[in-house]
Amino acid sequence: MNSKKLFEITDQPLSLDNIAARVSRPDCGAITIFDGVVRGETVTQTGARGTDFLEYEAYAEMAEPMLARIGAEIMEQWPKVGAVSILHRIGRCEIGEASVLIAVATPHRDDGCFEACRYAIERLKAVVPIWKQENWADGQVWVEGPRQPELDLAKPELSGKSAT
Amino acid sequence: MNSKKLFEITDQPLSLDNIAARVSRPDCGAITIFDGVVRGETVTQTGARGTDFLEYEAYAEMAEPMLARIGAEIMEQWPKVGAVSILHRIGRCEIGEASVLIAVATPHRDDGCFEACRYAIERLKAVVPIWKQENWADGQVWVEGPRQPELDLAKPELSGKSAT
């Protein structure tokens, strides 16, 4: 975590103080940070379910540029944003550890830092090539995110085209 | 910053990793943090204005319970919130240092952590008895927040009552 890169896939533990330093700018007084933490318990309709740890895998050569693209989308949509940083951890993550950190710095709190931070986590979950494996005492499963129709090869019209 | 209090006025530097630990809960996977940072430059209509440092003063015996009350308001308004922490620094704060940190933990990112965090900074600025003094090379000034009519003793109808 000695890096000052704004967009990074790393197998090292993430630090909130470190990401805040990465987006710190003399004219920015507001930083909003989203911290995605590994949950030990998930409440479901059939009761609580336990997780032992998570394991993340990434296509890092594609994921880092995609994170940077989300940053660029934010700067375009919220032009007062001074800096964006998005860090995602890979490998084994224990309960209570951060798997993703997003920081957005703006001059004032009304300049879009909350909205942009929210936007970034939604975009990350939709398009950045990272996968999560849940591990319990009695097994493991790869989690698949919700299908994004515009990315899915299984679109009927695309399959049709290819058959010609 | 060794304290685990959720609502605290302190003259010690604030740490984001520390406040995240204060609100960490096994069933909460989403933490939103607002980090209010001392700006070195403020862009105004007449150009950039520099600040050397800020000095905060608090009525701590009242401010800490008020912070806790904002936390209680949040738990009532967003019942899925697992924990809230609000820390405010007093004394001299240098450029780039955090003067206020707000952390809200929820099970998932859609359970109100962004909205509650935003609510907390607005409420803090309106009602918590803390005052900011801006210090420049050539002087200093106490900043007065926008007047809250419901708190202001100068309300005409109240002054009128007292005169009877």
Place this chain on the structure above:
Amino acid sequence: MIQIKVRLFATLRQSAGWKEKTIEAPDATTIGDLLKILEQSYPTLQLTGRSLYAAVNQEYARFDQLLQPGDEVAIFPPVSGGID
């Protein structure tokens, strides 16, 4: 007569030159009455014609609230914590 503990903050504290004093006041004194007593006793403390909040025993209070013996009354300008 009753005794009231008065606390001042920020610019009020600076203009008065003190932050805490015990003030003697008649029975049935309101916060408004207390402000007049303070202005008369401490001419550098300008209280009229400006926005002002008050708290009694750490709770926001109104101009016409009656004070009790031993109350702690804080008087201060509109708050400005956090960042803009």
Place this chain on the structure above:
Amino acid sequence: MIQIKVRLFATLRQSAGWKEKTIEAPDATTIGDLLKILEQSYPTLQLTGRSLYAAVNQEYARFDQLLQPGDEVAIFPPVSGGID
């Protein structure tokens, strides 16, 4: 014939038992054609009837995109980074 570098991730990598291979394919091969070649060569790799994304040289691509010699084609399930 052209050479394509294929990369698999997550459950696809696990079911195939490899994460990276260079595949020989005819000229004018599309991603859709490549998927058929892979399924025939690696029976444990189940690609049809499921949601699947593909990227060519680190950019999302469509089923009918024509591949060029030396392209890196990644095939993977819907992404699930971050937290829920």
